[in-house]
Amino acid sequence: MKRVLIFILALALICTNALAAGISQNGTSVTVTDVPEGGKLIIAGYDEAGRLSASRIYAPENGTINAENSISGAAKTKMFLWDMNMLAPIEMTEQQPSAGSKMLVAYFSWTNNTDGIANHIADITGADKFEIVPVEPYGEENNNYYDENTRAYKEQYDNSARPEISGTVANMEQYDVVFLGFPIWYGKAPKLIYTFLESYDFEGKTVVPFCTSGSSGISTRELVPLAPGANWLDGRRFSGGASRDTVEEWVNSLDIEIEEEPEVTDNKMTLTIGGAAFTATLEDNATAAEFKKLLPMTLDMSELNGNEKYYYLDGNLPSAASNPGTIHEGDIMLYGSSCVVVFYKTFNTSYSYTKIGHIDDPAGLAAAVGSGNVSVEFK
Numbered sequence: 001m002k003r004v005l006i007f008i009l010a011l012a013l014i015c016t017n018a019l020a021a022g023i024s025q026n027g028t029s030v031t032v033t034d035v036p037e038g039g040k041l042i043i044a045g046y047d048e049a050g051r052l053s054a055s056r057i058y059a060p061e062n063g064t065i066n067a068e069n070s071i072s073g074a075a076k077t078k079m080f081l082w083d084m085n086m087l088a089p090i091e092m093t094e095q096q097p098s099a100g101s102k103m104l105v106a107y108f109s110w111t112n113n114t115d116g117i118a119n120h121i122a123d124i125t126g127a128d129k130f131e132i133v134p135v136e137p138y139g140e141e142n143n144n145y146y147d148e149n150t151r152a153y154k155e156q157y158d159n160s161a162r163p164e165i166s167g168t169v170a171n172m173e174q175y176d177v178v179f180l181g182f183p184i185w186y187g188k189a190p191k192l193i194y195t196f197l198e199s200y201d202f203e204g205k206t207v208v209p210f211c212t213s214g215s216s217g218i219s220t221r222e223l224v225p226l227a228p229g230a231n232w233l234d235g236r237r238f239s240g241g242a243s244r245d246t247v248e249e250w251v252n253s254l255d256i257e258i259e260e261e262p263e264v265t266d267n268k269m270t271l272t273i274g275g276a277a278f279t280a281t282l283e284d285n286a287t288a289a290e291f292k293k294l295l296p297m298t299l300d301m302s303e304l305n306g307n308e309k310y311y312y313l314d315g316n317l318p319s320a321a322s323n324p325g326t327i328h329e330g331d332i333m334l335y336g337s338s339c340v341v342v343f344y345k346t347f348n349t350s351y352s353y354t355k356i357g358h359i360d361d362p363a364g365l366a367a368a369v370g371s372g373n374v375s376v377e378f379k
């Protein structure tokens with residue numbers, strides 16, 4: 001466990017921008033040139049929940065590394081250039097949350113005080129919510145703070161205690177900002193929060209801690225090293241019954257951009273790709289109507305031909321395919337009866353599709369989808 005942690009620490013201390021200087025990628029083939037002595041390329045694979053699943057390390061030959069940016073079974077990969085002699089990143093760049101950040105409120109609450117604050121934050125920001133629930137619930141005996149035999153007391157004074165969490169955050173990668181809430185137990189965050197932080201990759205995310213307590217202030221010093229590469233904002237303590245207005249005042253004072261929900265009417269949907277949101281207009285046909293019934297959904301779309309991302313749905317949609325002649329950047333099409341395609345370039349085609357809709361303003365779409373596979377949320 002410790003070795004895995006050290007490795008995750010090492011990985012997470014640097015970001016993909018470290019590779020800006022000498023990297024080129026063609027499909028999954030990666031070439032890094034001018035690698036300094038001791039430099040090695042680490043390609044890390046992450047599962048759907050954003051957890052490290054596997055990794056490969058490539059050494060240079062004559063200052064050049066040739067590598068494959070793919071890990072079997074991984075939902076996403078990241079590349080890191082690492083100085084193995086110094087055990088330090090070769091380059092580091094600071095990451096800030098982008099405008100229109102996607103947010104999550106993750107919190108543990110035993111007697112529902114923190115739960116109330118988490119609800120206010122989710123309501124104010126539109127953030128998704130994830131309650132951190134222990135697999136084994138804490139018993140009423142924890143009310144007796146001073147009893148050294150209670151589970152909470154024993155865990156809080158045991159450095160290695162990591163109580164198991166029930167369930168996982170779906171697609172943690174999509175979140176730029178994570179509000180992290182907990183009660184104060186014996187002056188610190190409950191060990192369940194330690195488990196949570198060690199379960200995901202927080203590199204590049206902004207973590208905003210908040211707590212409730214009887215009187216103690218928030219303590220995050222011991223949490224920060226558990227989420228390496230994260231940008232931690234100052235924490236805030238609330239009393240259990242803090243009002244929505246109090247919470248809102250705090251949220252508004254934070255250095256984060258709150259995502260404006262684009263207005264969605266009956267024939268509209270939103271595609272969210274990384275931090276970018278695109279409004280699309282649906283066609284007035286049976287295909288679009290059935291597609292809309294599937295929303296919201298997040299599709300891990302595959303790259304094809306440098307102009308489209310596609311995903312095969314589990315079931316079929318009604319189709320009435322014809323050859324459109326020209327595919328326009330931003331077209332959302334059905335190929336066959338189950339393959340959803342988002343086109344990010346304009347070109348002529350000889351294939352037939354059923355049109356589902358079109359992104360109203362596709363400027364920035366190509367940059368948002370990038371050159372590889374990409375997760376797209378439709379809602």
Ligand SMILES: Cc1cc2nc3c(=O)[nH]c(=O)nc-3n(C[C@H](O)[C@H](O)[C@H](O)COP(=O)(O)O)c2cc1C
Nearest residue numbers: 109110111112113114183186187212213214215216
């Ligand atoms: C085991 C335990 C330890 C606690 N330790 C502290 C403490 O050190 N300082 C404090 O001010 N409050 C302490 N409290 C009180 C809680 O922090 C407070 O009631 C909090 O609002 C509970 O949040 P929750 O309802 O979300 O679980 C403790 C409560 C429990 C159950």
